[in-house]
Amino acid sequence: MNNGTTASEQKLSEEARQRIYALRKNYPEGRSASAVIPALHIVQAEIGFISTEAATEVAGLLDMLVSEVEQVVTFYRMFFTKPVGKYVIKVCDSISCYLRGSDELLEMGKEKLSLKLGETTPDGRITLMKIECLAACSAAPCAQVNDEYVYNLNPELFVAMLEELQTAEENPYYLP
């Protein structure tokens, strides 16, 4: 989802609402708040970030206060409270990836995309971030594109990845 998100797009679809409500059955009676993180993943997959409207809807579906949902949204790293690029590249920068050149990938990404970490390209396609350990240390350096892993990167492969994401309609790194 790009920066051109409209107010109507920030609301949940009926299908998403039903999927969120169905999450309640995974947890004991009266414990529907447990479903909040899985529910927010559904929200973010649909809207691209967690809008205030969607957080309010989640609270209603799970019998929670809006503030209870918001404190979860703001605590966990994966949830965005503002629109981000269609593809969010998260380069792991923890020790095992650092030792095998992750800094170089980040510098290259900033240069090729002309942005700082955390920023999104003007066309709304790519956001570049660094992330702490992705638990793929023996396949370092690694990165994620949205929630999908790419392993054993090097500068050439990283550039190829950036080029591919300029035009890809769907996340090319999704494995079912």
Next chain:
Amino acid sequence: MSKGLMLYPEPKSATPEGKPPFPYILLKHREIPDIYKLEVYRANSGYAALAKTLKEYKPEQVIDLVKVSGLRGRGGAGFSTGIKWSFIPKDESIVKYVACNSDESEPGTCSNHEIIDGNPHQLIEGILIACYAIGSKIGFIYIRGEFARGARVLERAVEEARAAGLIGKNILGSDFSCEIVVHRGAGAYICGEETALLESLEGKRGFPKLKPPFPANVGGGVYGAPTVINNSLTLATVPHIMLNGAEWFTQWGTEKSKGIALYSLSGHVERPGNYELPMNTTFRTLINELGGGVWKGRKLKCIIPGGSSMPILPATDEVLDTTMDFEGVAARGSMLGSAGIIVFDDQTCIVGAVLRLVEFYKDESCGKCTPCREGTQWLVQILHRLEHGHGRPEDLDLLLNVGGNIQGKSFCLLGDSAPVPITSAMHLFRAEFEYHIKEGRCMVGSGANRPPKREVAVAQ
């Protein structure tokens, strides 16, 4: 997709001839690529351990057998799994839970990741046996949010198992009924700490809780119910022990660290990967023989033996000849922890590496307690100053002082871990820190050639 991009981590952990160094047990998926499918898993003795357990063992006998096997927690603490299970109240009227800790986030550790993606039924079977042993009707798998694919793989496996009567009511025709719930986190290292995991599972921020009550006590677990929390590797090992017996497991390892373990090898080594090895294997065997030695023909500078929270060890013969078991590593002044071995070559600037290690704790501090929240930020600021040539002579004592005011004064082990890279690196390589202050650049590596006092923004 662009040529060369890898969507599977390439398992390099075989000998140069391509044979595994040790017969695969937990890593069977490397030999049987389709073992994630139920029919293939069952064709390879899958769920035979569950069937045997339900038929031949009472719950307390399962706990006794796991105790005798000597299995110890693979998440880091190394506590006896059977003893942990025995803490759960036996009263049948009390609701109990099992929570599988699949929130693998410790830098240097990536073995949970592989077994979840590669062999989900093995983990599910282990959780079902644990649920049977303690009398739980629900097993939660708390999987870190970033493992989106792992969660998909597990959810499909749960559905397959449910359709086959392996999850749900009266499993395999027995009186045992159990559900498995795959629960995704959303990116927080702290949620691997057991009490923070429980908070997160209840739909709250992942803040650690005061103990006691411990998770196994009434009032201490998820929803206040007694809860067993085990790492994925621990639970995935259980079916093999139930099927083959406790003695089978004790044939490997050392006196107090029994069996096999998965070691994640990463950093400056020729063949990084997850290695499944008996627990009496030495660092030398893992790094030099199996891992192909330090990359680029360089020399070894130091290692971290058990994930980033553990003290750095020097590259001495004494260290290399240490067995990778809980006691062996402890005798060298570090800990086996989560068995993530990180290798540093002699061209690594230790100050830069320590900065990166401590940045992790700064980024991941949950913010609940002040010493950790503020202290880790302060440590990073000082290290950043040092690394970029703006260090002051008093900074080394200041680092130790700030670290000492985090350790033992913070709410959980994250705060205790944060200064560990600094204290152990300064003990081994103090001269490098001093060089940074005096010369304004690195003593070794590419940073040794740069001009001193780089113009940099203050650490964010």
